[in-house]
Amino acid sequence: MKKTTLVVMAAGIGSRFGGGIKQLEPVGPSGEIIMDYSVYDAMEAGFNKVVFIIRKDLEKDFREVIGNRMEKVVETAYAFQELDDLPEGFTKPEGRTKPWGTGQAILCCKDLVQEPFVVINADDYYGKEAFVKVHDYLVQDHPSGARMEFCMAGFQLGNTLSENGGVTRGICSVDEKQHLTKVVETKNIVKTSGGAAVEREDGSLVPVAADCPVSMNMWGFTPEIFQVLETGFVDFLQHSADKLKGEYLIPTIVDRLIQKKRANVTVLESRDKWFGVTYKEDKPEVVRSFRKLIDAGVYKEKLFD
Numbered sequence: 001m002k003k004t005t006l007v008v009m010a011a012g013i014g015s016r017f018g019g020g021i022k023q024l025e026p027v028g029p030s031g032e033i034i035m036d037y038s039v040y041d042a043m044e045a046g047f048n049k050v051v052f053i054i055r056k057d058l059e060k061d062f063r064e065v066i067g068n069r070m071e072k073v074v075e076t077a078y079a080f081q082e083l084d085d086l087p088e089g090f091t092k093p094e095g096r097t098k099p100w101g102t103g104q105a106i107l108c109c110k111d112l113v114q115e116p117f118v119v120i121n122a123d124d125y126y127g128k129e130a131f132v133k134v135h136d137y138l139v140q141d142h143p144s145g146a147r148m149e150f151c152m153a154g155f156q157l158g159n160t161l162s163e164n165g166g167v168t169r170g171i172c173s174v175d176e177k178q179h180l181t182k183v184v185e186t187k188n189i190v191k192t193s194g195g196a197a198v199e200r201e202d203g204s205l206v207p208v209a210a211d212c213p214v215s216m217n218m219w220g221f222t223p224e225i226f227q228v229l230e231t232g233f234v235d236f237l238q239h240s241a242d243k244l245k246g247e248y249l250i251p252t253i254v255d256r257l258i259q260k261k262r263a264n265v266t267v268l269e270s271r272d273k274w275f276g277v278t279y280k281e282d283k284p285e286v287v288r289s290f291r292k293l294i295d296a297g298v299y300k301e302k303l304f305d
Contacts, residue, residue, distance in 0.1 A: 157196050
């Protein structure tokens with residue numbers, strides 16, 4: 001079986017476990033958190049290794065909450081995303097407290113991942129379909145050429161909205177070959193009676209098609225991406241206008257590769273409904289949603305026996 005890895009970006013989950021950190025609150029009947037279901041679905045799809053990206057100061061607590069449990073069922077490794085883990089010649093700007101973003105997070109895995117891999121957020125539930133489609137893509141042989149061959153799980157915007165406020169999504173444009181042609185990271189997308197809209201600072205709403213494809217940070221990469229990230233991170237640090245809050249983000253990096261014709265990114269459509277804890281108020285609906293899936297036989301009452 002071809003080796004494939006699940007990379008879970010969990011470095012931004014907070015410093016207190018069990019004290020209200022939204023991503024680590026139980027949502028399943030046996031105390032499961034969203035990450036449990038993601039790992040389960042990934043393993044079922046064929047992924048056979050998991051790398052958790054965390055902060056070093058959270059390692060002990062993270063292992064207790066989920067890591068030790070995962071190590072019993074799948075090969076598990078840890079990468080550490082730190083503010084001062086910077087290329088030679090750079091230092092952390094005074095006053096910087098915000099993580100450097102998803103691009104740096106994935107770069108932290110370069111010594112741990114030598115095989116095709118999928119990247120996900122720790123606090124999003126993606127559904128089974130996306131994991132199967134991404135895995136199937138990654139284990140296929142793709143034509144070797146001038147462009148790197150990556151993929152992305154594309155969700156319908158209307159299936160990814162919160163009832164409790166605005167969300168950030170990468171709004172995608174796709175051509176007739178199902179290749180991504182553009183991805184625009186868009187903040188404050190809200191649910192409306194007519195579907196969806198971007199809420200501006202002045203309160204006005206700009207409608208967005210509810211069936212348009214969006215990125216949920218579920219990307220299928222090969223190890224070729226690490227060299228891109230390494231070079232790009234240096235460029236980002238040199239030219240970022242906001243030294244305290246600017247982020248090196250995967251959608252921006254991928255979009256640049258596409259525009260420069262360095263990569264093809266195949267969009268794999270998933271019609272699964274997203275659940276997540278963007279807001280604390282989202283939790284009851286997430287719990288109800290998992291309950292329905294369990295009652296329908298999609299998951300066992302106790303996920304990992």
